[in-house]
Amino acid sequence: MIFSILALLSGANVAVSIILNARLGAVKGLYKGAFINYFMGLVIAIAFSIVLGSTGDWNFNITLVEFFILTGGALGYIVVLLNSSLTPKIGILYVTILLFIGQIATGSIMDMLGGLHVSWGKIVGSILILGGLVYLVKIEEKD
Amino acid sequence: MKKDLLKNSGLALFSGILIAVMVLANAMLSEKASQWPALVITHFVGLLTAGIVLLAKKQFSNIFKGVPVYIMMGGVLGFFTILLNNLCVNNIGVTMTLGLALVGQIIASGIAEHFGWLGFHVKKISLIKMPAYLLMAAGAAVMIIWG
Numbered sequence: 001m002i003f004s005i006l007a008l009l010s011g012a013n014v015a016v017s018i019i020l021n022a023r024l025g026a027v028k029g030l031y032k033g034a035f036i037n038y039f040m041g042l043v044i045a046i047a048f049s050i051v052l053g054s055t056g057d058w059n060f061n062i063t064l065v066e067f068f069i070l071t072g073g074a075l076g077y078i079v080v081l082l083n084s085s086l087t088p089k090i091g092i093l094y095v096t097i098l099l100f101i102g103q104i105a106t107g108s109i110m111d112m113l114g115g116l117h118v119s120w121g122k123i124v125g126s127i128l129i130l131g132g133l134v135y136l137v138k139i140e141e142k143d
Numbered sequence: 144m145k146k147d148l149l150k151n152s153g154l155a156l157f158s159g160i161l162i163a164v165m166v167l168a169n170a171m172l173s174e175k176a177s178q179w180p181a182l183v184i185t186h187f188v189g190l191l192t193a194g195i196v197l198l199a200k201k202q203f204s205n206i207f208k209g210v211p212v213y214i215m216m217g218g219v220l221g222f223f224t225i226l227l228n229n230l231c232v233n234n235i236g237v238t239m240t241l242g243l244a245l246v247g248q249i250i251a252s253g254i255a256e257h258f259g260w261l262g263f264h265v266k267k268i269s270l271i272k273m274p275a276y277l278l279m280a281a282g283a284a285v286m287i288i289w290g
Contacts, residue, residue, distance in 0.1 A: 003234045004243055004287045010227035011247025013220050018252075019261060020217035027214065031197055032206050038190035040218025041225075045186045049179030060176045068164075069172040072225075073189030075165035077196075082158045090151045098152055100245055102159020107237035110167050116236045121289025126242050128282030133249065136275035 025084070034080055038073065093137040100133060163237055169225055170232035178229060185225060239290050246283040250276060 024033040049057070062070065086095050104126045108118050173181035197203040231240040252263070253276060259265035268276075 001287065003231045004239070004283075006227050007231045007235065007240045007243035008247035008250075008283070010224050010231065010240070011244035011249075012251035013224050013227065014244065015248045015252040015255065016261060017217045017220035017224065019255075019263060020214050020220065023214045023262075024210070024217055027210055028206070029202075031193070031200060031202055035190065035193040035197055035206055036210065036215055037218035037221055038186050038193050040215050041222040042183065042186035042190050044219050044222045045179070045182040049183055053177070053179035057177045057180045060180070062175065066171070066175070069168045069175065070184060070188060072165045072169035072172065073185045073187065074192040075161050075168065076185075077189050077192045079158050079161050079165065082154060082161075086151050086155050086158070090148065090155065094152070095155050095158075096245075098155035099159040099162065100241075102156040102161075103163045103241045104238055106160045106163035107166075107241050110163060111236040111238050114167075114236070118238060119290055121285055122236075122238050122242070125282045125284075125286030125290060126238065128285060129242055129246055129279050130282075132275045132278030132282060133245070135278060136249070136272065139269075139272050139275065 030081065030084055034077060038077075093140055097130070097133055097137060100130060104130075163241065166228050166232055166241065167237055170229045170237075173229040174233055178226070181229065182222065182226060186222070235290070239286055242286055243283055246279045249279060 021033060021037065024036060027033075028036065083095060083099070108122070108126075112118050169181065169185050172184060175181070176184065194203070197206070228240055228244070231243075253268055253272075255261055255263040256266040257268045
């Protein structure tokens, strides 16, 4: 339950950061904006690891097969560029719908591969959320 | 025109796939390397990528000039998004994390728009939009209770 609430909060956090990033992009452009974002994130991450972490945390090995787990930051950057080029072409709402379908389909496959049960609750829940999103897009389009 | 729409829609789907892979990669790193080093590495790799692109585009100058501090807070929020996602994915999986996050995002921006908070353009929640929010809330509830 606690993690479900954290996931909802994570999304609320995204809603606010979208607004801030749009303003940052308007001032500095997309490429510098993305750089500033990662810079600020890195400063906070270093501060947190100094205050809350220990040097022992850094004793870990990553095998060649696991190399992909290091690429999250680069993937995020590609996603930012891709989405900002698609949004003016097909509209933020369609981008959101298609992103969601891509995320949930891939997420379900990965959860299954990771040995996590993809329950009926998750499937029906995703379809209801998608239904709500599509309905919202239809309404917003009429406005 | 139609071909373009198909291509762009395909790209948006692909972007969604990348997000799911990214969220999983970050969460796996946080399990392997513990939370704080993982967050440092993820942001460092992103910064490096963004820096290389700026250098290639010959824009690597005056990066921070004239930027009000408050709009730089998007990066700080981004940090907390990755932190929260890492915690959630390792406990409830990618599907549920991303499903619930979308509901949180749409409802939060709906409320912020309704009251015009944080400089959101004021857009009242009309009665006709309620079924959309109710469907999403129902989807979230089904995920939480039966997921």
